[in-house]
Each structure stands twice: as structure tokens, then as C-alpha cells.
Amino acid sequence: MADDEELMPAESGENSMLREAIEALRRGDRARARDLLTRLLKTEQDNAACWVWLSAAVDSPKERIYCLETALRLDPENASAKRGLVLLGALPPDDSVPPFPLNHPRLWEEKLVVVEEKKTRPGVGRPLLRLVMVIGIGLVAIGMVYAGFMIPQSPLAALRQSPTPRATRTLTPTVTSTPEYRTSTPTFMAPTPLWMLLPATYTVTPPYVSTQHPVTSRDAFNAGLRYMRQGDYQTALVNMQQVLGMEPNAADAYYYMGECYRLMGDYDKALEAYQSAINANIGFGPGYLGRALAKQDLNRDDGVLDDLNRAIELDPQFALAYTYRGAYRLAHADPEAALGDLMTARSIDPNSALAHLYLAQAQLALGQEAEALESALRANELDATLLDAYLVLGQAYEANGQAEKALGALQTYTLYKPDNVEAMTFLGAAYNARGDYNAALNILNRAIALDKNNVEANYQRGFAYLNLGNGDQAVHDFRVAYGYDPKHFGAAVGLARAYDLNGHSGDAYNQMEAALGLAETDEEKAICYYYEAIFLEKIDDPGSARIKWQNLLALPEDAMPYEWRVMAMEHLNVTATPTKFFTTTPVMQLTTRTPTPTP
CATH class of the missing domain: 1.25.40.10 (Tetratricopeptide repeat domain)
Structure with a gap:
């Protein structure tokens, strides 16, 4: 066939x-x-x-x-x-x-x-x-x-797998067929944006090191690289050890031994090999990069940034070192500094899928949604076997209001990462954005079965139940989300709407007042004033409702749907015609706003 x-x-x-x-x-x-x-x-x-x-x-x-x-x-x-x-x-x-x-x-x-x-x-x-x-x-x-969203991997070269910032507060190495790079949790303000929850698997780039070797060891060295490309790390190790038998100070051979151990998940031996590369040649930049990565794989943060800085100092054109330093800074809540490193990496090596992937993450962190989508698309184009590009691509599509396209990328990712709660949650959010609430429930039930206290998963499932008219279940899920994160604006609003759905408009108003205290933008304030006015009318308090309608009209016209302003004017007997900024009434915000990174 x-x-x-x-x-x-x-x-x-x-x-x-x-x-x-x-x-x-x-x-x-x-x-x-x-x-x-x-x-x-x-x-x-x-x-x-x-x-x-x-x-x-x-x-x-x-x-x-x-x-x-x-x-x-x-x-x-x-x-x-x-x-x-x-x-x-x-x-x-x-x-x-x-x-x-x-x-x-x-x-x-x-x-x-x-x-x-x-x-x-x-x-x-x-x-x-x-x-x-x-x-x-x-x-x-x-x-x-089809695996049709993935092209065959480009030949496996000798540099390591990808480092990706992970949103886990403890760093526990997990050996997989494609080893992951783990760092500490980004300390963005809660709730953690889902685009940060990314364990990466990456097709490694061509070897940085191109040292000449004498005839006596050249064949063994080249054979070692060849076996690495084939994924036969044990045989590659044997060949690199043969090289060192003939060239005891061959720093690159030690380095590639470190890579082999790293790819096999033996991080202690990898660290020893990288250290041997530095001992053999103190000016060998890849040795410092490898040592930094091995430390992070061992959940150590001591000297990591120093090693990354040293690698760049020794070679200012070392694109991979800029990439990993950007990843490190992104994971340590410094997306602005990360952005600079990643743009430098991209300028040095415009064909690095990994640099574009991290750049997309940094741009999402800084609210640069359009640029993030462009970077994520480029990462996927350069290497469609870079699985986590599909997760970031889906998140970038969602951030740009393209829910249908987000679905495709997120479905691909969750097929290969079926136990990734954050990815399933984001997929559920994409179904919610499309209005496919039953599909959202299906995937979110799986996510919550794995992590029953996950704030975002409960929030998204509550949103699905709300739109399906199941007030009791919506109240339950919003309470879980709001209880674990009292600053979650969407959960606060959702809980108020669920109370109203169950016929408790007074409780709904009180809850919406709490949500108003969390509102930071005109759009969020508009949501609160609109629903508060409706709830107040339901409990027969037209005077207070009138004040809320007036508050709504005092906001900029583009902060709300056109229909809301028309409704407010009708309730206040205002005859002026508002400018039509929106054509349909949007549903409640699907995901929490992306917080501003703490300096």
C-alpha cells in the first residue's frame, strides 16, 4: 500500500x-x-x-x-x-x-x-x-x-537531546527513549500557564565538534559517530574508548562519551565524561555545555549558569549554548533574558528547530502571541519529529484564537504523551473553544483521573459542564479550581455562573463580586458588571442592577461584545447606538490570563 x-x-x-x-x-x-x-x-x-x-x-x-x-x-x-x-x-x-x-x-x-x-x-x-x-x-x-504529522528523523548526530523548561518543582530524571531536559519550575504568578508545562523530546543537531584526528584513531572516531547516529550508544562508547586509548587527551572523544551516557540515561557517568573533556582541554566549550546539562539532569543547579556562560565565552558563535542558556533562563522566570539568548541562537543558526521552539515559549510568556505562532510553525517545519513543537504550536494557535488548528496539534501531542495531564487539559480547552463540550469532557475526565486536584483541568471541565447545562457538576469543578487557586479569575466567574444556573442568583452575585476583585483588565471588569446586572435583576434589585449597567457602559466599547452594550442601553433607556466592535457574544474566558513574569 x-x-x-x-x-x-x-x-x-x-x-x-x-x-x-x-x-x-x-x-x-x-x-x-x-x-x-x-x-x-x-x-x-x-x-x-x-x-x-x-x-x-x-x-x-x-x-x-x-x-x-x-x-x-x-x-x-x-x-x-x-x-x-x-x-x-x-x-x-x-x-x-x-x-x-x-x-x-x-x-x-x-x-x-x-x-x-x-x-x-x-x-x-x-x-x-x-x-x-x-x-x-x-x-x-x-x-x-499516519504518524503523518511527523517526518522521519534527521540523522541522529552527536549532540544531546533537548532541554525544555518543566513546570515541576522537584526535578526527577525519567529515562525515556529520547531523554528529557528538566529544570525547576518557572516561578510565574499562579496559575502556571500551560505553555510552560513541556517535557521535550528533540532530534539532536549535527555535531558541534569537528576536531581532526590522526590516521591511527580517525576510523574509530568516525565509527563512533556513525553508531551514535544509529542509536547504538554502547558500540559508540567502545569506539570512543578506543580513540582515547590512542589519544588520551582527545577532549571531543570524552565529550561524545558523555553524550552516549546522557542518551542512555546514565547521568553520573555522563557528568564524569564531560568533566574529563574539560580536564583534557580547559578551553573546550562543549565540555562546559555538557556538564551544565548533566547537572540539570541530576537535579542540580550549582554552577549550571556559570558553565553555560563559560561555553559562550569560549565560543561566542556557539548557537546551542545560547539556546540552552535561553531555556535555563526561561525555566527560571526570566523570559526577557531568555528572549535575547534565543534570538541570538536563531541568528547564528536559523535552522535550529530547538531555538525556534524555545523562542516561541519565551514569546508566549511575554504576550507576543503572533510572533510565538510564527516561531512554533518554524520549529515544526524544521523538524516535525520534534514532538513538543506540537504542544507549543497548539498553545500558540489557541493564543491566537485559532481553536481548530490548535486541536490538530494538541491531538498529535497527546497521542504520544497520553499521560501528560497539562497537554490533555490544554486539548480540553481547545475543544471548549470550539464548542465541542462532550469531547472536552472526555479528555478532561482522563486528565482529572490522573490528577484530581489539577486547577486548570477542573476549571476547563467546569466550563464544559456549565455550557452543557449541568450546574451541579460545574459548581463542583469550579469550587475545586477556585479552592486551590483563589486568584483564578475564570474559576471565580464560572462558579458565579454555575450558582445562577442552579437558581441561586443571590449567591451568584456575591461570587461575582469576589471575581470583580480579581479583575485586572477592562474586558474582565465588563464580564463581571454584565453578569452582576443580570443577577441583580433576577433577585429583584433593579436599582443596584442599574448601577452595574452604568458601570458597564463607562468602560471602553471594545472591552465587551456589541450585544452587551445594546442590552445595557435598553435597560437604561439610552438611545445612542454603540459602535459594533463584536458580532457575537463571546463565551467566558477559556484559560487564565498569562501572568506578567516577575522581574
């Missing part, structure tokens, strides 16, 4: 079960999809497409690999299965597999439209990413089924 479109079911009765399974995947009901696909495979065991779809419905990476390997055995040319296995680390990168990076979701009946980009990546002998108009219902399945 050379063409991935064959994975889509044809218009025939015999495919109705497959279509139903795909629809279940779209709703996030993987159990139902798994049941249907399992039953279908009892009669069609040789159906490679069903095996590929089933890979999106199972729970563990091991099961996904089994499904995709079965599909590939049945159809050796199945590009979707190949891409999935490459992404899961079960197959080496294969440049012959055509890439299908994420563009934006469409209805699944629409054909895939592949648009080849004209440029090529410098130093890489293959086309740039092709953009695909990808199927809407399949996006839950297609993230796994």
Missing part, C-alpha cells in the same frame, strides 16, 4: 465498522474504537489499514509497535506504519518515507492535499517538509496512525 489514502475507508457497507471506529477515535473514545477494530480484525486479519488504525486505539507504546509492525509485515510499503515505527523508535530514520507534517485539521472526507515546499534544509539531502491538509476526525488517529 504505497498511498496513505488507502487507509481511509471507502464508501461501502463493509467498511461501516471501520468508519464507526474512526468516529470513536475522533471523539476520544479509544475503548470503543479498540473494540470495533478488534472485532473487525477477527474477520480481516490481513487488513493492514485496520492494524494501523488500531495502533491509535491501544494504550501502550509496546502495543502500538506491535500493531504497526503487523501492518508493515502485511504491507511492506505501508508508509504510515513506517513513519509510526520511526517515531516510536522501533525503526531507524528512513528518508525514503514521504513526510506528512501537520498543517491544520479538516473533515476526514476531504482529500489530503500535499504541498511541497520549494526550499531544502542546508546540509540535508532531502526535501523540506511538505504541508498536508490533514483529516479532522483522523487527527486523533492520524497522529499515531
Whole structure:
């Protein structure tokens, strides 16, 4: 099956079960999809497409690999299965597999439209990413089924995996197939913005070190690099040890040993190897970078910034050192300084996906939503196997009011990170933004099952219940969110509206007064005045309601929907016609405002 479109079911009765399974995947009901696909495979065991779809419905990476390997055995040319296995680390990168990076979701009946980009990546002998108009219902399945949002990994070179600021207050290393970079929690004002909650996996960049080696050790050194690219770190270590047997002071060999240990999750040995590289050559910049990263992997912060500064001091054109220093500063609540480092890294190496990824995070932190989206798109374009670019891309789309596009990116991310509560919460928020409240409930229930006290997940689920008319459940979830974060404006407003939905307008007014105390912008004040006026009228206090309508009209016209001003004028018998800034009444703010970073 050379063409991935064959994975889509044809218009025939015999495919109705497959279509139903795909629809279940779209709703996030993987159990139902798994049941249907399992039953279908009892009669069609040789159906490679069903095996590929089933890979999106199972729970563990091991099961996904089994499904995709079965599909590939049945159809050796199945590009979707190949891409999935490459992404899961079960197959080496294969440049012959055509890439299908994420563009934006469409209805699944629409054909895939592949648009080849004209440029090529410098130093890489293959086309740039092709953009695909990808199927809407399949996006839950297609993230796994097609792995079509991921291009094959570029050859694994010798520098390390990505460092990404993590919103965890304790730093516990977790060894994965693609090691993660962990730092301390960004100390932004609560609640923590979801765009900061990012454990990264990154395709490493070409080696920084290009030291010449004598003929006696050159073959072993080159073989070591080759084995690293193949992911065979044990054999790479053997070759680098052979180099050191012939060149005891080869700093780069020690450095690459550190990289091997790092990628294998042995951070103590990695730290020793990086230190040996520094001892062999005190002016060897990558050694300081490696030592900084190994310390962070060991949950140590001592001397990390000093090592990053030293690496840059030794080589002012060391783009990767600027990138990691930017990541460090971003994780330590200094997005402005991080922005400077990351823009420098981008100017030195404009083809660094990692620099663009962190730059997008810094721009989101500083409220530069449009620039963040551009940076996130560029990161995804440069390396569509950079999984966390999909999370940041989804967040950037949401920040720019593009909920449909946010869904596609977030669905892809959560397929490969199914236990990431923050990512599932953000996906639930994207469903809420689209008005798909039942889908939001499905994903948010999973998030809360993993972390019942998660503020944002409870807030988003409360919002879904509110819009579905379930006041009791909305009150419960908003109370949880508001109880754990009394400064959460959205939860305060939501709780007031839920009280009103349950017929307790007096309690709703009192709660909205508390929300007004949290309001910082004219838009937030407008929300409070509008609902307070309505609640007061319901409890038969027209005089106080009139004051709230007047307060609403005193705000700038663009701080509220057009309909709200019209309603206020009608209640006050005002005849002037307001300027129509909004065409529809917007729903309550979906996510908490991004706080201003503390200097």
C-alpha cells in the first residue's frame, strides 16, 4: 500500500465498522474504537489499514509497535506504519518515507492535499517538509496512525537531546527513549500557564565538534559517530574508548562519551565524561555545555549558569549554548533574558528547530502571541519529529484564537504523551473553544483521573459542564479550581455562573463580586458588571442592577461584545447606538490570563 489514502475507508457497507471506529477515535473514545477494530480484525486479519488504525486505539507504546509492525509485515510499503515505527523508535530514520507534517485539521472526507515546499534544509539531502491538509476526525488517529504529522528523523548526530523548561518543582530524571531536559519550575504568578508545562523530546543537531584526528584513531572516531547516529550508544562508547586509548587527551572523544551516557540515561557517568573533556582541554566549550546539562539532569543547579556562560565565552558563535542558556533562563522566570539568548541562537543558526521552539515559549510568556505562532510553525517545519513543537504550536494557535488548528496539534501531542495531564487539559480547552463540550469532557475526565486536584483541568471541565447545562457538576469543578487557586479569575466567574444556573442568583452575585476583585483588565471588569446586572435583576434589585449597567457602559466599547452594550442601553433607556466592535457574544474566558513574569 504505497498511498496513505488507502487507509481511509471507502464508501461501502463493509467498511461501516471501520468508519464507526474512526468516529470513536475522533471523539476520544479509544475503548470503543479498540473494540470495533478488534472485532473487525477477527474477520480481516490481513487488513493492514485496520492494524494501523488500531495502533491509535491501544494504550501502550509496546502495543502500538506491535500493531504497526503487523501492518508493515502485511504491507511492506505501508508508509504510515513506517513513519509510526520511526517515531516510536522501533525503526531507524528512513528518508525514503514521504513526510506528512501537520498543517491544520479538516473533515476526514476531504482529500489530503500535499504541498511541497520549494526550499531544502542546508546540509540535508532531502526535501523540506511538505504541508498536508490533514483529516479532522483522523487527527486523533492520524497522529499515531499516519504518524503523518511527523517526518522521519534527521540523522541522529552527536549532540544531546533537548532541554525544555518543566513546570515541576522537584526535578526527577525519567529515562525515556529520547531523554528529557528538566529544570525547576518557572516561578510565574499562579496559575502556571500551560505553555510552560513541556517535557521535550528533540532530534539532536549535527555535531558541534569537528576536531581532526590522526590516521591511527580517525576510523574509530568516525565509527563512533556513525553508531551514535544509529542509536547504538554502547558500540559508540567502545569506539570512543578506543580513540582515547590512542589519544588520551582527545577532549571531543570524552565529550561524545558523555553524550552516549546522557542518551542512555546514565547521568553520573555522563557528568564524569564531560568533566574529563574539560580536564583534557580547559578551553573546550562543549565540555562546559555538557556538564551544565548533566547537572540539570541530576537535579542540580550549582554552577549550571556559570558553565553555560563559560561555553559562550569560549565560543561566542556557539548557537546551542545560547539556546540552552535561553531555556535555563526561561525555566527560571526570566523570559526577557531568555528572549535575547534565543534570538541570538536563531541568528547564528536559523535552522535550529530547538531555538525556534524555545523562542516561541519565551514569546508566549511575554504576550507576543503572533510572533510565538510564527516561531512554533518554524520549529515544526524544521523538524516535525520534534514532538513538543506540537504542544507549543497548539498553545500558540489557541493564543491566537485559532481553536481548530490548535486541536490538530494538541491531538498529535497527546497521542504520544497520553499521560501528560497539562497537554490533555490544554486539548480540553481547545475543544471548549470550539464548542465541542462532550469531547472536552472526555479528555478532561482522563486528565482529572490522573490528577484530581489539577486547577486548570477542573476549571476547563467546569466550563464544559456549565455550557452543557449541568450546574451541579460545574459548581463542583469550579469550587475545586477556585479552592486551590483563589486568584483564578475564570474559576471565580464560572462558579458565579454555575450558582445562577442552579437558581441561586443571590449567591451568584456575591461570587461575582469576589471575581470583580480579581479583575485586572477592562474586558474582565465588563464580564463581571454584565453578569452582576443580570443577577441583580433576577433577585429583584433593579436599582443596584442599574448601577452595574452604568458601570458597564463607562468602560471602553471594545472591552465587551456589541450585544452587551445594546442590552445595557435598553435597560437604561439610552438611545445612542454603540459602535459594533463584536458580532457575537463571546463565551467566558477559556484559560487564565498569562501572568506578567516577575522581574
